[in-house]
Amino acid sequence: MAMKYLLLAIIMIIELHNGISLAVDGGDTFLLGDSLTGNQTMASKNRTFTLGFFSPVGTNKWYIGIWYAPISQKAIVWVANRENPIRSMPGVLKFSRDGYLNLFDGNGLSVWSTDASPKGSRAVIMDSGNFILLDAHNQTQIAWESFAHPGNTWLPNMKMWKGMKLTSWMSSVDPAVGLFSLEMDKSPGKMEMKLVYNKSVVYGSSGEWTGNQFAKIPEMSGEKRLQMSFVRLSPSRIYINFSINPIDHTLAGWYLLDENGEFQLHFWMHDGTRSLRWSTYLGQCSDYNIRGAYGLCNSNDVCSCLQGFTPKHDSSGCSWWSNGCVK
16 A cells, blocks of 8 residues: 555656646646646536547547537537647647646647637636636636637537637548538628638528527527527627527537538437437528538529539429539
């Protein structure tokens, strides 16, 4: 037993000598000098969200991500290093003593950092799913937050400001920025969401905000579990957020822009499963499924194919587009 404690003391001395202290596994707070590695995780106070390393199935790539903790099938809601996967483990997420979060691969090379933001004093994973860095000089202020850098997922109470966007994954196993995005119309005062392909082609629209729903998303009018708000502080300062009413065995919900460009609403149920409530391309011809795979609709609901694709069947009739497009 004495030998066990001696070895533990030696390990702690080595860690302190290297300027690294291991974060308490399962805690919600990072302090200066703390680090996370291997199978260690952070968990929000009520164990709603987990932050840790994950590797998509069939890959040898590792990422720091956040996921809903109780859902049996891991639902990743945010990825830090989505463009720079770790290929040599073990990776280390370190809260350096200079006040920045840094992610290193097994060779000690930095793959992600918050060093472009103000310095922080501690980092916390919140029950909202937001990973925040509190300002080093004023701990009532947030120096950096994951909600300001969304990926493909829009969580409840996350403010989607004009100028922000959701971006799809490249594939179901590759969280790199894909070809599709969801963003607010850039026109001043415009209260409308757009689905955009390849940064330029609008292939779906929510329609204008009517006060309690978007004109082209009728699914929202009958969704009692969802409450959405559009807040206009000025013509250029506009944000939208939403909350979930926990009824009908629903614990939480989130929006997802998937790798195929579909905008989806998911729910997390009491039995630990996830349920796809609805999926839409935000366009009339999409709603009637006449667009098909890799097709798109313009603002007049005219069918066409994404760049690099052609109709699977030649026809001038739009109903044929349900067969989709091919390369």
